[in-house]
Amino acid sequence: MQAEEYFSLGMAFFDLGRFREAEVWLNRARSSDRTMTASQYNLGRIAFETGRFEEAARHFESVLRQDPDNIMALRAAAYSRIRNGDLEKAEALYVRVLELLPESADGAFNYALVLFALERFEDSEAALQRHPFTLEENASSLLLLARAQKAQGKPESLDAFASWLDLVSGTPSPHGLFDYALALEEADFFARAVEQLDAALSALERDSPTLRRSTVLFEKARIILTLDTGNAEGLTTFNAAISAGFSDIEAVEKLSRDDRVPQTARIEIRSALNALRVKAEQAVEEEVDEEESEEGSD
Secondary structure (H helix, E strand, C coil): CCHHHHHHHHHHHHHCCCHHHHHHHHHHHCCCHHHHHHHHHHHHHHHHHCCCHHHHHHHHHHHHHHCCCCHHHHHHHHHHHHHCCCHHHHHHHHHHHHHHCCCCHHHHHHHHHHHHHCCCHHHHHHHHHCCHHHHHHCHHHHHHHHHHHHHCCCCHHHHHHHHHHHHHCCCCCHHHHHHHHHHHHHCCCHHHHHHHHHHHHHHCCCCECCECHHHHHHHHHHHHHHHCCCCCHHHHHHHHHHHCCCCCHHHHHHHHCCCCCCHHHHHHHHHHHHHHHHHHHHHHHHHHHHHHHHHHHC
16 A cells, blocks of 8 residues: 555544544555655644644644745644643744744734733734734734733723724623723723623633632622722622632732721621631641542552
């Protein structure tokens, strides 16, 4: 059987989603120069689809050693590096993408995303600003711009957040609404900040690894307790945050020491703080007991 037939079989299995069989035939096809690059690339696709991002990146980068200007492999390698957390390597790959395709708005967005993750906020903003027309119509780009500007303390972030909100209309991201609320608070628009936190609560259907309902409730309570001290909703919302599982002891302790919070509310906050500390200590003790139990069973 020829390498081309191996390759065809591999791709047939790939299209069926039978990745294990596809890998077998593509690995056989890779031994031939005529099918090596395509086989290597598709082995990378299989590795990516099955969550093996480091392996996927290595496959794509192997293609690039043979064909340094292969845009598909460059993009795939860069995104694999992002998914694997190798941000510096992803940045270098996106620089090459933009050298080859300087007008690529998609490449610029991904590059800006990597720069933001590397906390190079000014560079992230600059990468996005090179494509102004995209910013007028792409909600993800606008939100990233707003976040990059907010991270730099720029008041323009409020305009970017507002434009993003107009663009997404009835389906805003709760994460975006949450960030917008904090930007409004920093600009002293406290009532509007609470409005956006309420909107975030409505949009947040379930907790995610990066945003929990209890966190949004706590931030709302903190703003009301410190800036609208006569409003009983502040303490009610604080208790709702604790009931929902908010457990950031440092944040609660800081709120308990804030002189702007009414004394009666601070007493209740300290009570919740003590309960959180006890719960944390119990969790540590249970973890130690579990480790000792495992050691004893060995």
